Amino acid sequence: MNLARFVKHSGINLSQQGNITCLYDAELLSDFSVDMFDPEYWQQRDAVLGSSTGRGTAWFVKHQNVNMVLRHYYRGGLIGKLVNDSYVFAGLMNTRAAREFVLLKTLQTLHLPAPKPLAIKVQQQGLTYRADILIELIRDAQDLVAILSKQALDHDTWLSIGQCIKRFHQQRIYHHDLNAHNIMLDNNAKVWLIDFDQGKQMPEQGAWQQQNLDRLHRSFVKERSQLTNFNFTEQNWQSLVQGYQQG
Template sequence: MGFREHNETPGHWFLFDQNIPTAVDSKLFRADYWQSLGLLSGTAKGRGTTVFVRPQEGEHWALRHYCRGGLIGRLCHDQFIYTGRENTRAWQELRLLKFLRQHNMPVPEPIAAHIIRVGWTYRADLITRVIPNSRDLHHILCERPLTTEQWVNTGKVIARLHQHQVYHHDLNIRNLMLDDQDNVWIIDFDKCRRRNGDNWKKQNLQRLHRSLLKCANSEVNWCWQESDFTLLLQGYQTS
């Protein structure tokens, strides 16, 4: 998977997979462009909005615009301090996904990143391939429980991520996916990075546990019990 970098106009920069079947320019990162072509297939709400598009037969992409959360997000919704292209969130996420794909990790395939620099700030977007026939574990657990094997496999996949020393900034139940072949995937690597040592790994797992407990207190139908997390830990420890 080779990546190439180029700029379109002053301030617009792209980093992209050289093998994607289309020319890369700024319109690819605009939802209204895809909508005008009738190729927008859906949206998903998160901190921002993820747009799903089908650029051609056999291709299904997720386009995400980087947004801030929390209080600062109300004041500065989608602007970040610019300290060089390699330090931007889009460049870092794309390169981390490339690293993980090279090590056969079940994460989204990166397609292209885009930044628009204005003075000391920038805005950014990322395109990845959609994981076919998959749903996040949050939606699944609102309908049915996972099997013992699915919980154990979830723990194994997280252990593999940690063996590559990758810290997931937002490891929660919505960022774990299950496809129709029972493969577990991890998504959303914004602000994630490789870290030394092991102390942070337990904290990563505790974050996931908190997300399960939070849903247990907020969802009307939540098909989860504490012993399920014990199964996940068993898979993690035996991987």
């Protein structure tokens, strides 16, 4: 997507300072500053709500009436051990941060249950870049691994999870890393999908949908093999599939 066209039609603001370019939602971040991508900025303001550690640390912070997640982009796999968080720069809108930001904006337009994108930062260094993203924190929600480590879910909830995934697939939304950590339930039992890094809207329906489901199933099986108490059974999976088929 063309940067100028996206900024013009999305209501998103553009900020450029030297080799740093940011996109941000001025309605939700009226006092936006590039410092918001620095965890120390929030620590100094006693605004850190918590953090989680995966490929890197994600920070949960509070700003005015918005709770946010600050995440830095890290590489995975073998190449991640060599270059960590550096990517080849081929224009702002081709960065992982911008692609995820645009996709999350699309998901909002489609009224799909995913976090709102708030801002991204792309810092170019010669032919490479590093990037960060701020997204809205889903209130009163936990991921399925955390929940299933404590309790089982009923048949209707598994149906809802399958129906939620189907809603995304019906809109041709491909989740690159659909796993048990990236599905959340809030206190109202609403299902959410998160972490759309490398996700995209596919040109058509196809084998990728079943591949998404297969990946998710493998993640449940993996968590069950690694955790002492993980309330997942094949009957639960069949309930999820039933919800997907009904959706």
